[in-house]
Amino acid sequence: MSQHHKPDAMNILLIEDLPIYIRIISKILQNTHTTLEVAQSLAEALEKTQITAYDAILLDLGLPDSRGIDTFNSISSGCTATPIIILSSTDDETIAVQALKNGAQDYLIKGSYLTDETVGSVLLLRSISYAIERQRIQKELLLERSSLEQRVKDRTRELEEANLRLQNLATCLVSAQEDERRRISMELHDEAGQFLTALGLNLDLIRAEIETQSPSLVNLISEAKHITETIMSKLRSLAHDLRPPAIDTVGLSQALQDHCRKISRQTKLDVCFSAIAAANLPKHIQLSLYRVVQEALTNAIKHANASRIDISLESDAEYATLSVEDDGCGFNLPRELTPDSMGGIGLLGIEDRIEAIGGSLTISTQPGKGTSLFVKIPLPERP
Ligand SMILES: Nc1ncnc2c1ncn2[C@@H]1O[C@H](COP(=O)(O)OP(=O)(O)OP(=O)(O)O)[C@@H](O)[C@H]1O
Numbered sequence: 001m002s003q004h005h006k007p008d009a010m011n012i013l014l015i016e017d018l019p020i021y022i023r024i025i026s027k028i029l030q031n032t033h034t035t036l037e038v039a040q041s042l043a044e045a046l047e048k049t050q051i052t053a054y055d056a057i058l059l060d061l062g063l064p065d066s067r068g069i070d071t072f073n074s075i076s077s078g079c080t081a082t083p084i085i086i087l088s089s090t091d092d093e094t095i096a097v098q099a100l101k102n103g104a105q106d107y108l109i110k111g112s113y114l115t116d117e118t119v120g121s122v123l124l125l126r127s128i129s130y131a132i133e134r135q136r137i138q139k140e141l142l143l144e145r146s147s148l149e150q151r152v153k154d155r156t157r158e159l160e161e162a163n164l165r166l167q168n169l170a171t172c173l174v175s176a177q178e179d180e181r182r183r184i185s186m187e188l189h190d191e192a193g194q195f196l197t198a199l200g201l202n203l204d205l206i207r208a209e210i211e212t213q214s215p216s217l218v219n220l221i222s223e224a225k226h227i228t229e230t231i232m233s234k235l236r237s238l239a240h241d242l243r244p245p246a247i248d249t250v251g252l253s254q255a256l257q258d259h260c261r262k263i264s265r266q267t268k269l270d271v272c273f274s275a276i277a278a279a280n281l282p283k284h285i286q287l288s289l290y291r292v293v294q295e296a297l298t299n300a301i302k303h304a305n306a307s308r309i310d311i312s313l314e315s316d317a318e319y320a321t322l323s324v325e326d327d328g329c330g331f332n333l334p335r336e337l338t339p340d341s342m343g344g345i346g347l348l349g350i351e352d353r354i355e356a357i358g359g360s361l362t363i364s365t366q367p368g369k370g371t372s373l374f375v376k377i378p379l380p381e382r383p
C-alpha cells in the first residue's frame with residue numbers, strides 16, 4: 001500500500017464498552033499517529049460525534065444502551081461522511097453483514113488475533129485506511145454523479161430552450177413572409193390595378209375620339225386595350241395567389257382541396273387531392289405546405305404539359321409529409337439548385353421555406369418521366 005494511504009495523524013472514535021477491547025485497541029494504536037477517543041455507550045458516542053468530525057469510527061454493536069443493527073443505524077445517520085468499521089464478536093456476523101449493506105465500510109471480528117499485537121495492528125490499521133479511502137472515493141463518485149446529472153439537466157434545458165427559439169423563429173419567418181406577400185398583393189391590387197384601370201379608360205376615350213378619323217389607329221388602340229385587360233387579369237390572379245389562404249377558417253386540407261378544384265376547373269387538368277390525418281398542424285407548417293402545393297401546381301401547369309396531378313398530404317405524431325406528382329415532361333434536375341441552374345426561383349423558394357422549419361424537400365424527375373416533389377416536416381412535440 002502506498003504512503004499516501006497511510007492513516008497519519010488520524011482522529012478515531014472507538015465506541016466500545018468492554019474494557020478489555022478498549023485496552024487492546026488503544027495499545028495497537030498508541031504508536032501510530034492516531035488520536036483515539038473512546039465512547040462506552042451509544043448516548044456518549046452520539047454526543048461526541050456531534051462535536052467532533054472523526055476520520056473513522058470503530059463500532060461495537062452491543063452497547064449497554066443499544067444493540068445490533070440499531071446501533072449502527074443510529075451512529076451512521078448522525079455522521080454520514082465518516083467511515084464506520086464494525087467490531088463484531090463471532091456470533092453476530094450476520095448483523096455485521098447487514099451493517100455493510102447499510103453503509104458500513106468494513107467489519108473486523110473480535111478474536112484472538114487482536115490480542116496479537118503485530119497481527120492486530122496490521123489488520124486494524126489496514127482496515128482503517130481502506131475504509132477511509134473507500135469512503136473518500138464513494139464521496140467523489142457521488143459528487144461526480146450529481147455534477148453529471150446537473151450537467152445533463154442543464155444541457156437538456158438549453159436544448160429545449162434552443163428548440164423553442166428555433167420554433168418561434170420559424171413561425172416568425174413564415175409569418176413575415178406571409179405579411180410581405182399580403183403587402184405586395186394589396187399593392188398590386190390597389191396601386192397597379194388602379195393605374196391599369198385608368199389606362200384602359202383613357203384608351204376608351206381616345207378610341208371614341210378618333211373612331212371616325214383613323215380606322216387603323218382604332219385597331220391599334222383596341223389591341224392596346226386588350227393587352228391592358230390581359231395584364232389586369234394576370235395581376236388580379238397574381239394578387240389573389242399572394243393573399244394568405246383561408247387556412248384559419250377552413251383548415252389546410254379544405255383550403256388545398258378548394259385550390260385544387262379551382263385549378264382543375266381553370267386548366268381542365270385532372271388534379272386529385274387526398275389527405276390522411278392532417279388536421280390541426282401548426283399554423284406555420286400549414287402555410288408552408290400550402291405554398292408548396294401552390295408553386296408545384298403552377299410549375300406543373302407552366303412547364304410539364306401534364307394531364308394528371310396527384311397531391312397527397314399525410315401526418316402522424318412525428319411528421320407531416322406532402323407529395324405532388326405530375327405525369328408531364330419532367331426535366332433534367334441540376335446537381336445544385338441555384339437561380340442560374342434552375343432558371344427560376346420557385347423551387348428554390350420552396351426549398352428555403354421548408355428547410356427554415358427543419359424539413360426536407362426531395363425532387364424526383366427525369367425528361368419524359370414526370371416530376372414528383374416530396375416534403376417531410378418534423379412536427380413539434382405535443383404537450
Ligand atoms: N413540374 C415540372 N415539370 C417540368 N419541368 C419543371 C417542373 N417544375 C419545374 N420545372 C423546371 O424547373 C425549372 C425551375 O422551376 P422553378 O419553379 O424554380 O422556376 P420557374 O417556374 O421557371 O420560375 P418561377 O420563378 O416563376 O417559379 C423550370 O423552369 C422548369 O424548367
Ligand SMILES: [Mg+2]
Nearest residue numbers: 299344346347
Ligand atoms: Mg415555378
